Structure formats: C-alpha cells, structure tokens
Amino acid sequence: IGTDRHRLDMWTQEAADAYNEYAADYEYDFDYLRKTDGYLSVSLDGLWLRAPYLHNGSVPYLEDLLEEPENRTKVFYRGYDVYNQEKVGFVAEGLEAEKVGFKYDTSVQANGNQGHLYGTDLSSEDKQALVEYLKTL
Incomplete structure (x- = not known):
C-alpha cells in the first residue's frame, strides 16, 4: 500500500x-x-483525539490524511496541545507550535507520510462528510 x-x-x-x-x-x-x-490497526473510537495520524505520527490532521500523499503537510511541529477542531488534530504550525513542539520532517528516514490512499479521490463534500462522521466516534 x-x-x-x-x-x-x-x-x-x-x-x-x-x-x-x-x-x-x-x-x-x-x-x-x-x-x-x-x-x-487500532479502533476508530476517539479518532478525533489521536492526532497526529498514521503509525509514525506523520500526518498532523485528519483532513490531511484524505489528501494525496504529495499534497500532505511535509514539515510540522508536534507537541503543542492546542486543538484544531476544523482540521481535526493538534495545531502543528505557527509560532506557538514551533516554540512548544518539536520539528517533524516527513523527508527524514522512517518519518514518511506516503501510502494510505483511501478517501483521497473523494469529492471535497464527501471528504468533509467523512471527517464530520469520524469526529463523532
């Protein structure tokens, strides 16, 4: 995959x-x-609070997971505890995230965010509907 x-x-x-x-x-x-x-794989219960996503935490937002791998966030900061309800994940960019968190670069060996293509070909409306549904679990 x-x-x-x-x-x-x-x-x-x-x-x-x-x-x-x-x-x-x-x-x-x-x-x-x-x-x-x-x-x-783990259960989807509480998925909204499990960011960053994938087995290595290489996708900061659930919204990003539904994008083609080449369009996903490449560099972000992990460790900031402010939540972004729209993107479904912890804030991973900006001055505060950079100050509090640590830099995560998906080009580093073992940090890749490729694969996992389910949902990448959905329409924008269907992606949003799927994200809204997953927030309820």
Whole structure:
C-alpha cells in the first residue's frame, strides 16, 4: 500500500520478547506480542483525539490524511496541545507550535507520510462528510 517500511522492519521478534517480558512480575498479560509481517490497526473510537495520524505520527490532521500523499503537510511541529477542531488534530504550525513542539520532517528516514490512499479521490463534500462522521466516534 506504499507505506514507510521502517516501523515494520524495526519490530523484531527480539523486540516482541522484550515487551512480553516487561511486566513479568505483574498481573498484566504482556505475553501476546509477536513479530508479524503487518501492522495492527487500532479502533476508530476517539479518532478525533489521536492526532497526529498514521503509525509514525506523520500526518498532523485528519483532513490531511484524505489528501494525496504529495499534497500532505511535509514539515510540522508536534507537541503543542492546542486543538484544531476544523482540521481535526493538534495545531502543528505557527509560532506557538514551533516554540512548544518539536520539528517533524516527513523527508527524514522512517518519518514518511506516503501510502494510505483511501478517501483521497473523494469529492471535497464527501471528504468533509467523512471527517464530520469520524469526529463523532
């Protein structure tokens, strides 16, 4: 699907074993992690509050996720806790975001925001309707 492989490649069986062992002396059950050849997606519940999006946080706004990868934000700031309700994500540009957050550059290895093309060919009206629906989850 054209995604950045680095996250998949870094998750080794050794990493899974380390996470499984992490809470061995606790009642938590951390023995189910394993190496696979894919990603595990999370539920869409509360999606509106999970920005930035994609497995590596490379898309600051839900609105951007519905754009072709070449039209998505390339450089932004992560860590500012002011929310943009229209774009659906935390404010990622401007002086305050730059002052408070850290720079995220999607051209850096493993920071790519390519792939995930679902919805990119929808009309503007349909994209807006989809975003409005996802805000309700």
